[in-house]
Amino acid sequence: MTDATPDPYRPALVTLSEDVRERVRELRDGLASEDRVLRWVQEMTIRTLGRLDMRVYTDLSRQYRGQQGVLLAALVVPHERRGRNRDLDDETAESLRERFLSHYVLPAHRDAFRRLRADATEYIDAAGDDDSHAPDQQRFIAMRPALTELQQWQERVLDDLLAGFDERGAILDWGQDVLLATHGELDKEWVTRVHEEESTVAVLTGETVADKRARRLFAAYHILPQFRAGVRVLSGRAGEVPDETSDKQEVNYA
């Protein structure tokens, strides 16, 4: 029995770790394109249960503004580097990537691991006897589909956005996907605004290189942070999502 108890929750933790490890390896060699960076961050957002520091998202969106930023240049493979970063020193790029991993990705992975660990342990305690194996398996499955589903919605939203839309009306359909992909963590009029604002529509339906770049900025600035918020809510940490207005500290007794 002592051998059996840890088993049920180990698969969940191991899968999570393997997923992260795979992507860490990929990043260390450099990512294939600017688009891939966005997708990579999206995948990592899910796999860290939204624990990546908010600075990752703010820094990243700055990288897509105007000229390619130096961090973005370092994250991609050499032939994807542009502008003044075309000749970025490989060693510098490598050390930037490693710093990015060690400062942001690994701590987030740790947080997510601990989050999942706590869940699994709690469940075993509740079950109590030999039967713990069975319900725990269910717990593992029950958690997985929700995250996998969110992953699929996010992938689809990001793919559609980066590809651009044929016409304005398509944005409305896409807006419904965004709702699912962010688990509802959207402002009430978010889709309305995207659909109404001429400049935004021009960018989302445009076909020029500049439009494509603007769509990446849009994704980094408007979409990824919402993905993060959605995962955090879904993974049951809604209470921890800091409200813009409220302090992290609990309020006082009246």
Added chain:
Amino acid sequence: MSTIEWGDESLADDETTREVLAQFDDPVRSTKQATGNTSRWSDARHMRERFRMPAWDASNFEYEGVIPNCWEHSWDAGGERIAGGTDFLARGKPGKGKSTLANYVAVRMLEINNEKVVWRGSSSRSEWLPLAPYTVLCLPEGVDVTARLESKDPTEPAVKLSIDQLGEIVREVRRYADPVDLNRRVLDEGTFHVVYPDPRLRGCQEIYERDPEKQYDTPPERETLFHENDPANHWWFAWALARVNHGPHHWTTWICDEIGDIAPQSVSKDSYGSYQKVELLKDMWVDARKFGLSIFLFGHSEVDIHRYIRHKIRWRIQMPGTANPTTASDVVGFESIRMNREVTDEYPIGKALMYNETNFDPFRWKDMPSPTSYKLKIEVGR
């Protein structure tokens, strides 16, 4: 005569009665209020120790105008504060901590303002039991009172109590003749009272007639607005009027759980004059403030309560589990509201949002568990 063979109800035997009574904490009779010795701890202090409540500290709050303004009473307030009595309506679904909050606020009123706290007793509920060891139970004189303890498990036999046995649960049982007698002779400052209304409404009509400014339609086929056949709840309207008109004007807090029971939205001009009495309460609201009567109401939802009353209430507390309003049109009597997000639906129990027209402030309160799961039912015969 009843046509149904009711039979005898099964009641708990003496041993069970002793066991159930033993579950209650012993009444506290050693405090300043109970002994008259001013060097003793006050009731409020004793309560705070029992429930581990931190001392009141107005500087905990971001906006002075919201919670401190409502709970710290003063005759000559300045700045953002208003003078006199205050009011609030706490609304939330059952099980979201309304009654615990009512107990908590009662302690704060004793602590901050040395108030006479009057909890509206009702035969069907006894949510004040956490404070039972300090309670002065006020019952009408000359009527039969039955008291029984009922288990949460309804198949358990009930425990019938004599008035003497009530003394093992509460500090003291006092009797009053009429609302004026209650206010002048029975209620003490800095003390928690649970008052059960007089079902015969003795003195109520006289109190009403003494106020020349309050004139309402007499219900059809009757000569008086208050009548002994009225629902016992109507006693409260006369009590509030007596308190405002005839004092004494010490700080007094009326804690009124389930306000929807006495001033429902659906009130009509029935043969008891229910509608007229809600009007009466509305018309004396301003005077209540001037004479230091604070009215703290608790209810399930805004719409259970008559709009006349809602118009008068200047503070609201949104309990967890239901979203706070984000537009003023959701709150009768408010012209503006500062919240633009729904937050309270995700609050845990023990945390709520208090707001008025100018600001809002979240706050928490301590759990104040009852020592037993038994409910105390006190029924006053006619």
